[in-house]
Amino acid sequence: MRISIALCRGGVRSYCTDARDGFQSSKLKIFDRHLKRKQRDRAAWLMKPKDSLLDTVAENLLDRLEDCKKTFPTALCMGGSLEAIRRLLHGRGGIEKLIMMDTSWDMVKLCKDAEQKIPNDNIETSYIIGDEEYLPVKENSVDLVISCLGLHWTNDLPGAMIQCRLSLKPDGLFLAAILGGETLKELRIACTIAQMEREGGISPRLSPLAQVRDAGNLLTRAGFTLPGVDVDEYTVRYSSALELIEHLRAMGETSALLQRSKVLKKDTALATAGIYESMFAAEDGTIPATFQIIYMTGWREHYSQQRPSRRGSASVSFQDLQKQFGSDGSC
Amino acid sequence: MVRFGSILMKDGINKSLLEFLVCPLSKQPLRLCEKTNSLISDTIGVSYPIVDGIPRLVPADGKIIEADDALNSDGSVDLPGKRTDDQSGSS
Numbered sequence: 001m002r003i004s005i006a007l008c009r010g011g012v013r014s015y016c017t018d019a020r021d022g023f024q025s026s027k028l029k030i031f032d033r034h035l036k037r038k039q040r041d042r043a044a045w046l047m048k049p050k051d052s053l054l055d056t057v058a059e060n061l062l063d064r065l066e067d068c069k070k071t072f073p074t075a076l077c078m079g080g081s082l083e084a085i086r087r088l089l090h091g092r093g094g095i096e097k098l099i100m101m102d103t104s105w106d107m108v109k110l111c112k113d114a115e116q117k118i119p120n121d122n123i124e125t126s127y128i129i130g131d132e133e134y135l136p137v138k139e140n141s142v143d144l145v146i147s148c149l150g151l152h153w154t155n156d157l158p159g160a161m162i163q164c165r166l167s168l169k170p171d172g173l174f175l176a177a178i179l180g181g182e183t184l185k186e187l188r189i190a191c192t193i194a195q196m197e198r199e200g201g202i203s204p205r206l207s208p209l210a211q212v213r214d215a216g217n218l219l220t221r222a223g224f225t226l227p228g229v230d231v232d233e234y235t236v237r238y239s240s241a242l243e244l245i246e247h248l249r250a251m252g253e254t255s256a257l258l259q260r261s262k263v264l265k266k267d268t269a270l271a272t273a274g275i276y277e278s279m280f281a282a283e284d285g286t287i288p289a290t291f292q293i294i295y296m297t298g299w300r301e302h303y304s305q306q307r308p309s310r311r312g313s314a315s316v317s318f319q320d321l322q323k324q325f326g327s328d329g330s331c
Numbered sequence: 332m333v334r335f336g337s338i339l340m341k342d343g344i345n346k347s348l349l350e351f352l353v354c355p356l357s358k359q360p361l362r363l364c365e366k367t368n369s370l371i372s373d374t375i376g377v378s379y380p381i382v383d384g385i386p387r388l389v390p391a392d393g394k395i396i397e398a399d400d401a402l403n404s405d406g407s408v409d410l411p412g413k414r415t416d417d418q419s420g421s422s
Contacts, residue, residue, distance in 0.1 A: 074351075139358070
């Protein structure tokens with residue numbers, strides 16, 4: 001038990017940042033943000049009007065707004081599946097003013113055009129191009145920050161989350177969905193085997209993703225109160241491995257590692273598809289792909305929120321606890 | 332006149348949105364420059380373009396303002412600057 005906890009901590013530290021004080025941003029660059037921007041441009045061109053996976057995730061995330069009694073007049077929605085969030089909002093959360101942000105111009109334009117076709121009632125929507133790593137939003141200005149499947153591409157995830165917290169008003173809500181480590185595990189396996197077989201070695205083809213245990217630590221580290229993390233796994237079935245890659249492209253989720261190998265031999269690619277199909281295909285010939293989504297919820301601190309009492313402030317000993325409750329129970 | 336107004340509506344930026352925006356690098360307030368249709372961060376001297384009413388606030392899209400432009404845009408600031416230069420030159 002103790003060992004596993006130590007391992008968790010070690011993992012988080014190496015994943016996040018090498019800073020000692022915990023608030024200095026990491027200098028480690030894992031992802032090529034410029035490439036990601038281009039990929040999201042491409043995704044905007046390839047995107048279908050409705051994507052069942054993105055819609056399910058967006059719906060699940062927005063569903064959390066119904067659990068809150070509070071309303072969120074101003075909201076910032078950033079990265080990932082912007083369009084699905086806007087389309088599925090249906091007046092939830094009492095949002096009056098919505099700011100949509102993405103790094104990709106074409107993606108924002110797509111959203112803006114979609115809004116003119118199906119406008120959101122009574123919501124004043126505005127659009128900005130911005131980077132999650134350099135959030136251009138004023139401190140203490142919004143009530144809600146939603147990020148649906150975008151934050152897993154940031155180099156400095158804790159830094160981006162700290163910026164989100166700062167932009168929130170006190171008692172503001174942060175809602176995020178990111179892809180978790182189990183995502184595309186079949187593809188990871190198939191890629192590794194194909195590369196070993198054809199090229200005699202392996203190189204990273206898929207990006208590293210946060211594990212579930214990291215998500216809670218990330219929230220507390222970014223200073224959110226009442227952190228909540230839950231996980232959902234979706235299995236999407238495709239008719240072939242190539243169709244999976246097409247879908248990843250349309251979502252803008254293809255690899256954007258800075259140290260990726262820039263060539264993919266046709267031979268290896270076909271071998272990957274072959275191995276994928278032979279190892280994981282179902283009886284009807286479809287192939288499954290796992291998507292693990294980590295949902296994170298956190299609040300900006302506020303005096304009205306519940307919190308643990310200060311250490312050593314207890315007035316009753318634990319030994320007397322049973323007596324206390326026992327006497328209450330009898331009468 | 333009417334045409335001019337409609338163009339402003341199309342290209343201009345919603346004023347209420349401006350209240351939420353800061354410079355992504357310095358986190359300081361931005362100034363709207365209607366002449367060049369851009370948002371200017373005076374503290375670090377960078378301008379961010381507004382295209383189709385959408386401000387592009389990514390550091391990579393920002394342009395460093397030439398010194399001449401900065402002086403032209405706020406002429407009141409350059410006077411004390413010159414004075415200090417003169418003082419340092421004379422002493």
